[in-house]
Amino acid sequence: MKERRKSFQVIKFAGLTLGGGKGRKTCMAVLEYYVKEKKLFLAELYQGIEEEGRVSCDTQLIRKLEQHKQGLKLIGVDAPLKLPKCMRCRLKCPGHEKCTEEEIRWMWKWHRKRGKSKRPNKIFTPYTERCVEQYIMSEVEGDFIPDHAFGANRAPLAARAMYLQRRINFCKLTEVKPRLSVWRLGQTLGMRKSQIPLYKQVTKGEDIRSHFLELWSEQEISFIYHRDFKTMIKDGFAFEAFVCAYTAFLKHRGLCEERPPGFPKSEAWIAFPENLK
Numbered sequence: 001m002k003e004r005r006k007s008f009q010v011i012k013f014a015g016l017t018l019g020g021g022k023g024r025k026t027c028m029a030v031l032e033y034y035v036k037e038k039k040l041f042l043a044e045l046y047q048g049i050e051e052e053g054r055v056s057c058d059t060q061l062i063r064k065l066e067q068h069k070q071g072l073k074l075i076g077v078d079a080p081l082k083l084p085k086c087m088r089c090r091l092k093c094p095g096h097e098k099c100t101e102e103e104i105r106w107m108w109k110w111h112r113k114r115g116k117s118k119r120p121n122k123i124f125t126p127y128t129e130r131c132v133e134q135y136i137m138s139e140v141e142g143d144f145i146p147d148h149a150f151g152a153n154r155a156p157l158a159a160r161a162m163y164l165q166r167r168i169n170f171c172k173l174t175e176v177k178p179r180l181s182v183w184r185l186g187q188t189l190g191m192r193k194s195q196i197p198l199y200k201q202v203t204k205g206e207d208i209r210s211h212f213l214e215l216w217s218e219q220e221i222s223f224i225y226h227r228d229f230k231t232m233i234k235d236g237f238a239f240e241a242f243v244c245a246y247t248a249f250l251k252h253r254g255l256c257e258e259r260p261p262g263f264p265k266s267e268a269w270i271a272f273p274e275n276l277k
Contacts (some may be wrong), residue, residue: 009035013073014075015242025237058164130268205236213232
């Protein structure tokens with residue numbers, strides 16, 4: 001009986017691209033992994049989740065997630081899920097020049113290290129930046145200059161993501177940076193490095209997304225329905241929702257990069273695939 005139940009065991013992973021506070025670009029992908037068969041399917045893909053009547057797009061999104069909550073293990077989100085240290089701190093503030101908190105000391109160490117090769121070496125702002133953005137900027141291969149978690153571009157997304165995190169009480173969430181995941185996955189799939197970062201470009205993006213998805217579908221464990229394949233070629237946000245879900249799947253399997261030694265334990269971390277190249 002146990003063996004029979006196991007043969008039908010399905011675990012799910014969702015990916016969300018929030019695209020701003022008012023919806024329209026909000027997309028959601030749901031992957032189903034059949035454990036015994038070791039097969040991964042893109043089961044659902046939702047585009048442009050919007051408000052309806054007096055029901056907000058956030059509630060619409062949560063309702064769609066709830067339809068898949070049975071077996072749902074992890075949700076990947078393309079926005080910050082934790083504030084920078086100085087926005088969370090409740091201690092009397094001496095200024096970050098004199099602060100002795102672990103995260104701030106890590107940032108100063110990073111700043112001094114960067115100063116050896118970068119001029120001018122501007123001082124960080126720990127009320128908009130986090131250690132993880134600094135780490136990605138300096139230690140991850142590729143030309144990645146991530147936006148500050150609570151800077152002008154990301155603050156509305158961060159606020160929305162943390163609001164949703166409070167309401168989604170049936171599954172854990174993990175922060176994902178789709179551009180970084182695509183960079184790592186594209187190399188693993190054999191794509192040219194010069195091609196990968198252009199996957200959302202207006203003129204070349206569709207061709208690059210198509211190539212990425214074709215290579216992904218050629219893996220023995222992977223399957224995408226033709227209609228969803230076409231949707232992700234046309235819609236970069238839907239494609240990134242799929243990437244967020246797949247990154248959550250990789251994290252569940254222990255195939256994402258771990259925090260480096262000495263990285264502050266209480267600081268946020270972003271899920272991104274291991275470097276297999």
